[in-house]
Amino acid sequence: MTMQELYAARVADGTLSPDPAQEAALAPLERVRAKLAKPARRGFLGFGAKAPEGPSGVYLWGGVGRGKSMLMDLFHEAAPVPSRRVHFHAFMQAAHEAMHEARAAGTRDALAPFAQSVIAEVRVLCFDEMQITDITDAMLVGRLFEKLFAGGVHVVTTSNRVPDDLYKDGLNRALFLPFIDMVKDRMIVHELAAARDYRQDRLSGQQTYFVGGGALDEVWAALTSGASEGLTLRVKGRDLRLDDFASGVARASFADLCGRPLGAADYLALARNVRVLILTDVPKLDRRHGNEARRFVTLIDTLYEARVKLIISAEAEPEALSPGDVFEFERTASRLREMQAEGWGGTD
Structure with missing residues (x-):
């Protein structure tokens, strides 16, 4: 089912109430879903994979209670490829723990084993509530996303903040700005401007x-x-x-x-x-x-x-x-x- 068909089915069975702002957000989500439904050219565990054309995901932002997580869950359900839904903070913590283990083992690029394990497992990551408040996350997330995108992983994420406000006023924020540019360049940024909470x-x-x-x-x-x-x-x-x-x-x-x-x-x-x-x-x-x-x-x-x-x-x-x-x-x-x-x- 397309995102529009799945949403319409939930409205028809009474699970959801129709909302114009939510319906408008279905188009960018469907664009990524349809892209994922096509065969992908990938190298072994993502190495040497040709960068996919088109968006690498959707950054869905807006106020609390507008239905962002619900739409992300619908996308996760409709994804035609292996997909994982995880809270953003939990995912970043797992990355830090994996890097600690890799360093202890003497791995030169401590982030690579974690990134490759994700690339080998899924083609879509659905992150709930992306926000950056910790400097260690801020310094890591850009390199991590770069590796994931290069490996053919797509990202659908929700946030209460527009990308330019991520890690706002954070320590050494200038080092974080390339990640914001990456988000805006590689992902569809869509505001869920629903009036209803x-x-x-x-x-x-x-x-x-x-x-x-x-x-x-x-x-x-x-x-x-x-x-x-x-x-x-x-x-x-x-x-x-x-x-x-x-x-x-x-x-x-x-x-x-x-x-x-x-x-x-x-x-x-x-x-x-x-x-x-x-x-x-x-x-x-x-x-x-x-x-x-x-x-x-x-x-x-x-x-x-x-x-x-x-x-x-x-x-x-x-x-x-x-x-x-x-x-x-x-x-x-x-x-x-x-x-x-x-x-x-x-x-x-």
């Missing part, structure tokens, strides 16, 4: 703060269709693992995020990669929970500043979570209230 629609009128538990499994299912690919964030040489993550939505317990020795760097990494957080089982906080309470305050401050949508289950209302001003909790309670407002959440 479907993620907010799914949350519209829905309760987002539950006292004493709540139907959070149903909320998770509504936002992710119950699917989970997980996400591992590399922070200062260690891993922060989220078992429940899909399409920018994460679910974790208070113990997961505040009961362990995490800090601002961990929460910043979380906020950069998650647009909706379902946080469960927040207890009342007193002096016995001093460390956990301080982490919770830092977590809420970080999510607030990043305008991450928060859905939470807690033992008490925000104002009653901490007795008096034991942890200077008044600001946190106020922010928890504000984050329950209709339409809260970022669009960058």
Whole structure:
């Protein structure tokens, strides 16, 4: 099926609602899908392969909740060649780990074995939520994409940012600019300028703060269709693992995020990669929970500043979570209230 046929089928069976902006994004995706359906001339494991004519992928960008991940998933389903769907951050982490192993083995070009393993496995990589915030990723991604494109791999990726805003204000950004030029030269850059935020629609009128538990499994299912690919964030040489993550939505317990020795760097990494957080089982906080309470305050401050949508289950209302001003909790309670407002959440 073409992208247009697949989209029309989903509209017909009621899975999707027709959206002109989404329909406009089908054309560049179909252009790449049709190209992939033709026989490709490739050398052994990509070596010596003739550079393919036409675009090497699609860079689909736009606001949160507009349907970018859904369209990418449709492309992944329709791809006529081996395709892998992976969160961008997880893929880059795998690249770094593979390079570490290659260096330990004395490999001169530590990136080559990883790139060739990808080239040998797939012809399409579908990246969800491309964003560059780490200098090590910024310095690596250009060389990696150059090798993948040369090996005949195509890339379909989503992002909240136009390519020119990737790694904006980052350290040594001048060294990163050739990658932006590569994206604009080799890929079709398409803005999904939908007016409707479907993620907010799914949350519209829905309760987002539950006292004493709540139907959070149903909320998770509504936002992710119950699917989970997980996400591992590399922070200062260690891993922060989220078992429940899909399409920018994460679910974790208070113990997961505040009961362990995490800090601002961990929460910043979380906020950069998650647009909706379902946080469960927040207890009342007193002096016995001093460390956990301080982490919770830092977590809420970080999510607030990043305008991450928060859905939470807690033992008490925000104002009653901490007795008096034991942890200077008044600001946190106020922010928890504000984050329950209709339409809260970022669009960058």
